[in-house]
Amino acid sequence: MMKPDIEFEQRARARQMQLTKPPGALGRLEDIACWFAARQRREIPLALVPAITVFAGDHGVTAEGVSAFPSAVTGEMVKNFARGGAAINVLARTIDARLTVVDAGVHDCVDDVPGIVHGKVRAGTANLAREAAMTRDEAQRAIALGRAQARADIAAGASLLIAGDMGIGNTTASACLICLLADADAEAVVGNGTGIDAAGRARKIDVVRRALTRVAHRQWQDGSDCLAELGGLEIGAMAGYYLEAAAAGVPALLDGFISTASALVAQKIEPAVTDWLIASHLSFENGHRIALQKLGLSPLIDLQMRLGEGSGAAVAVPILQAALRLHAEMATFAEAGVSEKHD
């Protein structure tokens, strides 16, 4: 696991004090520049090269009626990603990011979909309300899949990694993981997902409680056993993606609820992973704030988004790029001949 270098953060902070603005007037943009300085090991960090990978997987828990959409939508959306028609395709073009789609565990066969990574660990999880979502071996293979994809994105030149999710039912699995790993109650964590009504949400809370009761006496060894019991294949891959980012010393920008649940799994496996994570947006989904707090992160924006796919992260990328350009390109007081603050 790489460590950020605080000396570069301090040098960046000193530079911020010399730029032609009142100290602190750029608010969190100043903090962003200094955060990247420590991680790129440069007083003036380079512009970010973002890569987005969407991991797709299905969830046996949909048998409990926890989603407003049928499971078939996961595979249908994989085809939509491949054709360029989904929200994340548009946003990837907007921020000039490389976009990869990985089948980590879609129920339906998507073998004939061109241009995606075919990494299916199994055809959807089992119903976590009744049994383990997957085996420990499958959980580890899902993590390894995400790790390999992070290596591929870094090898292709990415300096900012974004993982997105697609998986009907995955807010239920994520809610289970957040309750378990952030020690929170289902009532506070479960939201409306893709748009279930109040009765659906009550059913979903009940499902999460049954799953948590089922594993209540487990002795957890690390995050991969939590993942096996309560997670998802795309969630495991995303956790692996974050772990590899941290291992390689490349920052990862979190997305929303599913992404943050995945990051909690990664944190359980390796606590120092959070040194390399930055939060993008606050999801409208209940419980996202709780998960971010457990990671020690504050979101940059709150636009009431709840789509997943990496969309909230992609919307925040221009803020990061703006912060770095301001840091790099603004004149100093001395360069511009501008008077400094009174003593």
Add this chain to the structure above:
Amino acid sequence: MMKPDIEFEQRARARQMQLTKPPGALGRLEDIACWFAARQRREIPLALVPAITVFAGDHGVTAEGVSAFPSAVTGEMVKNFARGGAAINVLARTIDARLTVVDAGVHDCVDDVPGIVHGKVRAGTANLAREAAMTRDEAQRAIALGRAQARADIAAGASLLIAGDMGIGNTTASACLICLLADADAEAVVGNGTGIDAAGRARKIDVVRRALTRVAHRQWQDGSDCLAELGGLEIGAMAGYYLEAAAAGVPALLDGFISTASALVAQKIEPAVTDWLIASHLSFENGHRIALQKLGLSPLIDLQMRLGEGSGAAVAVPILQAALRLHAEMATFAEAGVSEKHD
């Protein structure tokens, strides 16, 4: 004054329901697309062409010790803008916006600064704690200057107008206007500006109260008399800029504290101006929230910025562009062969 066309907003809303995502999952990005649909009179609005104009002016009230920087900084920063070294220069490049700097009332002579609009109405205002900041005629000339600049930006092809400010002392004038026009108390509105300490803030509150007491028995006719008593030359120009944007039916994106005080002046002159205004960020400066509420607007981002220059607005522009591209480019359920939500 142009009126938005709600029929196009409704057509855009119907389109959003057909895009391949759960209804509402893009949160405020959906609202943004529909808002611009009504104003561009197109179901699918075009990408925005932003223009930024920074209006500069000085403030006689600096004699009261209300700012952490000397008045000379206003003219020095005008030169920094002209050379491309200020934050707004960097951000304008980032969002590919045309940037214009207007001398609306800088105290020092900047006649030899190339590439700026020389529109000086007077060399800084009088001390508003003791007397009217400017005459009614000067206030109207400042407004006319901003109107002319909005026409120039629109003629150059802009479809989104951003006004920024530069003026040492202008948070004091803005606080006076916000207290007057939003019926708020100085304690709630006055902030630390460019970085004064607690004693400086107490002095600033006292100055604002003295100014408000001085005009307490005035019978106000319209916003231009409020501007003359308590405003600034750049504030008047910004108010005129917003009025002309609304008259021409071109949306204007507000910046922070000064921008919003200017919008309150415009609202006092012509209440319907707010139909054409959209809020960008929440300034760290106290009282910004109060001013936005009076305008009926909600900010998109909160990054604890407090720089002015149009910087908060510029940082928010990519969010608007992303919203419009999603609206234009995402596939519909029918196009993508994706199943819709359960009934």
